[in-house]
Amino acid sequence: MLILIIILIGILIFTNLFYYLPGFLGAITLYVLFRYSYFKLTEHRKWNTTLTSLLFILISIVFIVLPLWGIIDYLTPKITDLLSNTKNIITQFNLLKEYMSDKPLLKDIDMSDEALVLNLQRLTKYVPSILNSVAEVGVNLLVTFFVLYFMQVHGRKMEGYIIQAIPFSQKSKNEIWDEVYLMVRSNALGIPILGICQGIVAMLGYWIFGVDDFILMGILTGVASIIPVLGTMTIYIPLAIITIASGETANGIGIGLYGLILIGSIDNILRFTILKTLGNVPPLITVFGVLLGLKLFGMLGLIFGPLILSSVGVLIKVYANEFGKSKIIMIEKNHPPLH
Numbered sequence: 001m002l003i004l005i006i007i008l009i010g011i012l013i014f015t016n017l018f019y020y021l022p023g024f025l026g027a028i029t030l031y032v033l034f035r036y037s038y039f040k041l042t043e044h045r046k047w048n049t050t051l052t053s054l055l056f057i058l059i060s061i062v063f064i065v066l067p068l069w070g071i072i073d074y075l076t077p078k079i080t081d082l083l084s085n086t087k088n089i090i091t092q093f094n095l096l097k098e099y100m101s102d103k104p105l106l107k108d109i110d111m112s113d114e115a116l117v118l119n120l121q122r123l124t125k126y127v128p129s130i131l132n133s134v135a136e137v138g139v140n141l142l143v144t145f146f147v148l149y150f151m152q153v154h155g156r157k158m159e160g161y162i163i164q165a166i167p168f169s170q171k172s173k174n175e176i177w178d179e180v181y182l183m184v185r186s187n188a189l190g191i192p193i194l195g196i197c198q199g200i201v202a203m204l205g206y207w208i209f210g211v212d213d214f215i216l217m218g219i220l221t222g223v224a225s226i227i228p229v230l231g232t233m234t235i236y237i238p239l240a241i242i243t244i245a246s247g248e249t250a251n252g253i254g255i256g257l258y259g260l261i262l263i264g265s266i267d268n269i270l271r272f273t274i275l276k277t278l279g280n281v282p283p284l285i286t287v288f289g290v291l292l293g294l295k296l297f298g299m300l301g302l303i304f305g306p307l308i309l310s311s312v313g314v315l316i317k318v319y320a321n322e323f324g325k326s327k328i329i330m331i332e333k334n335h336p337p338l339h
Helices: 002-016 018-044 049-084 086-100 113-153 155-165 170-208 214-224 233-245 249-272 274-278 283-323
Strands: none
Touching: 002 018, 018 049, 018 113, 018 155, 018 170, 018 283, 049 113, 049 214, 086 233, 113 155, 170 214, 170 233, 170 249, 170 283, 214 233, 233 249
């Protein structure tokens, strides 16, 4: 009965505070990222807890909020001008349709006027939600920093309550924390690093091959790096096809090859260098975790989606620690053990 009451109260709180969930998730992310530095400053160097927390909030605003605001402020008028120029859109669309009409595979794509109108209608459905999300982001930023302040100031006490409440052995608790820390750090730091590097490399290539607004296209390529499986291909492949359809065959082929060889390879290079030091997360968990997280939590799902997916494996380990047998049983004598 007690467990049932706790679950019902938890559901009640969750459903009524769901609007502020991104703020709570953001606070958890920043707490995990700043935890070691915060305790080092306040416990080892005896800094004031309140001022130290405010310092980390200021760092978050300067290095996270302001750059994101700057990118959005730059993209909004650019994309608005691009979409408002209907004459240019129609011209490019007709060139693209004519080019694709006799090409293998490409000719099977529906490029009719009805398809164009249908896709534009689908895009316009997102406009109200985007406008509403501006206010939602502002509110959740306040919630993030408000919750982060109290999580840091009362960090040791909070962690003590959580550790005491989890009914597992110390080994299982350590495994849960290690997984949370790995996923939050690798995704919160790794995804922006990957997007920035791919965006800069793409921007350079677009400038070399004469793309009109290469800065805008480079930023969009960096943003597209978060798209599972396809990633940056969603930008540079259509751009290459449109450039070829416009008569600039050499530049179009150059954009396509540059994207496949350089922009695409940046992902693999970073995963084996910088990102591996942050946490060696299996690619399947990242891809399907991002798909799950984006649907559940929006942009913060990039961090917590893989965490939810990987939690299945962690809970299996916890179960093995708490209730499983420590011996390895051989099925047959001649079979090698499974690792």
